[in-house]
Amino acid sequence: MPVMTVDRRRVLAVLAGLLIGLFGPLLIGAPASAHAALTASDPNNGSTIPDAPNKVTLTFSESVQLIQGKIRVLAPDGSRADQGEPSVSGSQVTIPLRNGGGRGTYLVTYRVTSADSHPVAGTLTYSVGAASTPPSADSDAEVAVDPVVRALIPTGKFLGYAGLVLLVGPVLVLALLWPHRLERRGPGRLVWTGIGLVVGSTLLGLWLQAPYTLGTGLFDVTVSDIRDVLGSTFGAVMLVRLGVVTAAAFLLRPLLVGTGGAESRLDLALLGVLGVAALATWPLTGHPTASPVAGVSVVIDALHLAAMAVWLGGLVMLFGFLLPQANARELGAILPIWSRWAMTAVGALIFAGVVQALIEVSTLDGLINSTYGRMILAKVGIAAVVIGIAAWSRRLVASRVAEENPSRLRRVVVAELALTAVVLGVTSFLVQEPPPRTAQAAETGPVSTNVTQTLTSDKMSLKVDVFPAKVGNNSIHLYAYTPDNRPQTVVEWKAAAALPAKGIEPIEIPLLRISDYHAIGDIGLPMAGEWTLKFTARTSEIDQSTLTMTAKIS
Incomplete structure (x- = not known):
């Protein structure tokens, strides 16, 4: 019994260290930079045109969604020149104007949501007939985020990724590798914790999206604001995540209490489908949706998440439950299978990472001279060490030393967990950094050749x-x-x-x-x-x- 107590404490310590290593950077980082950029406008920014137009068109580097009441055109006298509601089609926003605009300089202010759910704001001017002193811009012209909201956004991401790790890998191990004689209470608590974290992070994300996009305080949110969020692409994807996780929770009950058998194979198949659907919701609310090949990026990012969750979640189960509790005969059956799983997961991680880098960086200059590219190089270097340790653990499994002396393999697993935590810590920063293609669009902006x-x-x-x-x-x-x-x-x-x-x-x-x-x-x-x-x-x-x-x- 004392041995079990020590083991549980060590498990909790490793889990805490792992989660802090994985997600701690998110707690001190700012929300991800907006990835959409204004690339063109009609009239051109700073141009002078002979007659007043009947509309203003804004073109962004990726598709955007409107935020109600956050797009305005001010006439030279400060009055509203826009009329009716603006419309959006993909990356192009059209703002209708009232007839008979006078001479002078007009100010356009905009605040929209980019495809990766981040707000984008700015101003531009144009003149009719001759330039004049432009009207004053309001606060919507800057992407201002309340400090409390800024701190809670990475916290929500922390909860979601932590829940994903504690949910996917343990469920897979329980379904396919868990010995029948061992009780499932401990792993079950781990899985329920993962479900709770995913649900909590999703609800928090839905709430935070309103003040984040509007630039208001945490509690300056109305029912109408939440309704707008739920009606957006971001809200729809998050609702799908909630529905999928809730359905999965009902199907998981037999598995977690050990009553599943041959009759639960249909449930396991349904769980697999739900798992794929749930994993897809993460890239659908991030910048893979704004990629030049969005379909490929979404699939690759989901594969990356799945491989990470299987590998890390499986390592947690291996270290915390299987190695301390399974006997030599059971480990002899489990470890070779787990070794193949780990090798496959590592291969998927490498493949997905390379494809993501090629899409987001694409050039050698972007890899070397951008923060995003240098983070990828750091991640690759650390990952190479992790793969070397994983190869050593495979040798231990192949030599069957771990079956008789599990403590040796547990030390190797601890090293894998620690270094993998560093890799994913770098990844956490990587998610916050605009890739070179979007950073270039933001720097270039709408360029007038007049x-x-x-x-x-x-x-x-x-x-x-x-x-x-x-x-x-x-x-x-x-x-x-x-x-x-x-x-x-x-x-x-x-x-x-x-x-x-x-x-x-x-x-x-x-x-x-x-x-x-x-x-x-x-x-x-x-x-x-x-x-x-x-x-x-x-x-x-x-x-x-x-x-x-x-x-x-x-």
């Missing part, structure tokens, strides 16, 4: 827009103003473009007078370089102004 300059003389101010400022066809918009920034009537326009560095003489640009102060023209620019643009605006029979600028054409 050239915009304001030219001045003592008689007028001329605003010039050239777009797309690339070799090929380009449009030119001219806006004339008085020195005090009022529209200036222009009777006649003239324009020319030259590239002296390449010996290209001035090319006349045909202009069309749109209004008293606005003209447009089109020209095909055949080469890249610093083009010289010359404009002449005649404002009366005797008054005219000639202004010159350079525009870099790429």
